[in-house]
Amino acid sequence: MLQIFFKVYKHHVHLQMDLTLASDSTSLSYWLSWGFFFCLLSVLTSVIVASFLIWKYEGSSNTERAYTLFDGEAWMPCVKGLSPVWLMAFRIVASCLLLSASIADVVTHGANLFYYYTQWTLILTIIYFMFGSLLSTCGCMRQHNMHNAHSKHTDAETGMYVPLAIAGTDKSVNELGECYFSETGAFWGYIFQIFFQMTAGAVMLTDGIYWLLIFPFLTIVDYEMSFLTVVVHSLNILLLLGDTAMNSLEFPWFRISYFILFTALYVIFEWIVHVFVSTWWPYPFLNVSEQYSPIWYWVVAVLHFPCYAMFALLVKTKYFVLSRWYPESYQLRDALIGKRLSLDLTFPIGFPSRASVVGLVIRPLSMHVFSAWTLESFASRVVANNAACVAGDARP
Template identity: 30%
Template sequence: MWQSFVIAFLLVAMGAVGVYCVCRFQAPVHETYQPSPSRLLLGYRAFLVVLFAVALFGYNTLPFAWVYYTVWNLTLQLVYLVWATVHQFRHRAVTGTAVPTTAESRALNAFFDVCFSVSFLVCMVYWGVVYPSRVDKTIKIMSVFQHGINCIFLMGEFALNGFVVRKATLGYILILPVLYGAFSWIGHETWNDGFWPYKFLDISSQASPLWYVGTFLVHPVLLLGTLGLSKLKSRWRPALCPVAFDPTLPLTPKDDDDNVTPA
């Protein structure tokens, strides 16, 4: 099938573009951020860890359920929440205080960017494409949670945390669907015995290359949307946003106003 060669090329090309973007665009290094903006956020994150863990392990038939992008998404969100909770707990002594960013904090910020952006994509694709094509239109509470309620909880996380979405995350946003596409294709040929988790992934369809292209392109579009939300956050809640500083000058509470400038 000619579609196989086209889709293989698309996966390789998009993966290469993603790697290039990871190397080309880097998050700012000389910034301050709040690792523990409030104790409220710590409690909120701990609550979400329990809730998302119950949703993932209690209401999904793992490990088979990992064939679905939705469950990939939920798993990444749980990993982020656990990591963010531990990170904030370690920095609880500086609650409400800005400190210089570290490699870990920048990685955590990038991880959040991916989870936040992709959560909207999963919600849109499920309710706009997958659900209308289903024969059984029964709506289950867990489907609503994994394709909508989780987005609302992540927006709460975004409103309370000390992060903003970065364009430097573009590479990771592009690589994620490539990994999932390759995983689904390999699974179809091996352990899934010819099963495609989503109809639009089926490479036997002549329209499949268009579906793959559309899926790849909508990821950066959703990233642009979350970048817009970050601009609003910078305007309405500037105290929670990272701030650039001059590394040649001492950064102390006394001269914060002189040494830092908005990012």
């Protein structure tokens, strides 16, 4: 096993060696073999299982209550005392660091790096943090506008008794924060949550295999690693763990399906490339002409489950520790599920059920229509909703 993984790594760090090409992968006889049939069977089985999980659980009424995404979960921290600005700043810095590392790696080792799953994972992580930076920026701007509108509304009602209103500002801010978590999340918030779970699984698989299986063997042969090699295989998971420690995202188990589909897409990409070009394989076990390649395909497929489960356990542990040790500062998400509120708007902003696939198109368009409203109209509706939320009189 270690010999096979070391052969993989020799490709990855571009050791000075003679690369042996596999048999001609552009010929029909290469693909008409039992080895490819069993490899194809493993990929198809994974895709079918993942698709079934999405069909059964994504948007289903059975999981709606447990895994409903609240509006603030994409950009508000899990601790009330931590400002969303800190999470936004962290995501922006993480995006810049990962993008710089990726560019430096490609400049140093060439564009062939995009044949590797490691580089695919790095790009996926960059997309996640860029997406998160955008949502955090929009969320912070929205929070700022809502607080300003709420302050003006309070001043207009209290008149000359403004000092009394100021004394209760902290309480009002906390109550407004709970209102964010009481609103059903929008379409892009669900897409971001899916990216989070897909990225977490891919990072655990990539970095776990490298540090647990490849790195110990390299220490035996006294191989000197480059700085970029360490950065590419560690920076992504460190930044992702930092984001996980602060964010409020849940980690539903059935969304391992997106992680599986991501890996299946990579494998299919490699097959398509080798159908048209007879070139080297980035990982030896991907070569379907190898004797034990079908076994490796199934092993990698099974490895998705412990990798995803380990990260899910980290998320569960975080929420357990916060709820037990810091109950006053923890955003009580589960307690808000029973009393969640929805904005009194003319369009639905929840994640569409599988029966209403057209919602995937309608909701983003509705957001653009909504953005055309005047600021005064929007502020008045939001203030009315938040006032009702604070008073406890809003409709369930």
